[in-house]
Amino acid sequence: MSRASLLSAALLLCAVCAAADPQQIVITGPAKVSTNGYAFFSVVGLASDDLQKTQVSCTGVGADGKTIPSDTTTCIPFTGWGGGHTLFFVAQSSGRYTIAITVNGWRGSLDRAVDDAVSAGIDAELLGQLQSVQARAAQSYPYRNGSTTLEVVGANPPPPPPPPPPPPETGQRWLILVRESQDDSASLAWQIMQLRQSEYLISKGHLFRVLDDDLPSAEPWLAELSGVSGPGLVIAERLVSSAGQVLWKGPIPKTYNETIELLKRHGG
């Protein structure tokens, strides 16, 4: 932007300044609304063409003091049939919300022009003149704005489901069975023998251990299986001389084939 055009723009903006309406914006509406319930607010103080130069923000704070994610709130101003302005609001999470409207209009244009000039690195004298105009404008013509608050009450939506875990990399695995050997059933004994002789386990380099829960050396794995009743199975990464990440733990499947399928689903 040339020096002459910058000055022209500033002078033009100052001419608009004289005609600007200093009226503030008043937002009125319900003080309380339920989660996912619609609310409409009346907005007074906006000119007919102000919507295109208006910034609207809706920020919420939950009971835990944390800022509510903005993508759970919708806040849209619009012009009604009679020409008045209305704001539509809906929120998924409970908390205290502040709705703020700011009309920046020509002041916004002036501020952006000064920012552009700073970025462009224009000469200091002209930049100083522009900033002086900017300061005078800010003093005489503050942004028009208004705000209100409301409470959103009710149950919060369930948290989004965690992202599915990445598919495990294939590799060698530990299969560790911990159980009270006194409770071994014939079917479990049969599965233990099948796993012990499994060509599949051998060919893949998986190792299988059968531990009684009374063995002191089984205690860490018993703790890993706390909450699992009956014979418990852990599938873990097999590192060089130890176990890596636990990939699955729970009651051992009823049959050898089911156990092998489970192992395959966990990279084994």
Add this chain to the structure above:
Amino acid sequence: MAIDPAWINVAPPTRLQSCLPRSDTLGASWPIYEDAVGVIPRNEWPGLVAQQGRTMQPLVRKIKNQGQEGSCASNGCSGAAESLYVKQFGPENWVELSAMSLYKRVASSAQSGSTINDNIREISTRGVLPADNTENRARFKHVHSNTGFAKALPSGWEETAKLFRVVEWFDVRNMDGFISAIFRGAPVFYGRAGHAIFAVSVVYTGGEWAVKYANSWGDWGEDGFGYDTESFVRGAIQSYGAVAPRVVTAWDPELIPAPP
């Protein structure tokens, strides 16, 4: 496959009749299987036997050979322990055990024989040594041969023997408990006709229930295995004893990986 009758209900020659009658009472040292666990009804046995491969025979990595000594009970005891080690920790961690390292502590001479309960007491408390072979010599501080009563145990043997202990057993009262224990994956170490062995699977032959056992006579029978029918074993269970071992200690902490 038909079973050769020559290997059914074989009593040992007199010189090898060296399993002595039990010197304790049923349930004196270990829980009675039938009371603690219960038995599988006989009408379920045919279905369990019908499943091919329902046998613990693959856990037996090597048939023992007691030679001309009366160490059958120590061989049966250490053989059953070996099979449990394979079951718990895998064939890659099989360790051949020295029956003589046990027999020397429970017998008075090469031919005196020993009781099942004395062998269990020793292997539960002080353990058993690995057999003297190249692999074990490289891995363990103390080893001992499988035969040779005259040979002394190595000095400080207790240090290594305590790594190999069978710490939980059941005392079996009758044939229903005996068969049930095998179906549930426990080898049964027992005596009959002056001889001790350990059973690894159940069969039905000649109209009678029978067990397949691992003997300690080296190259004998069906690849070292023989069969005892119910009628042959029934009366012996309480006189000699039948026990089901179920837990062995880990001889190396690294057999069980630590959780992350």
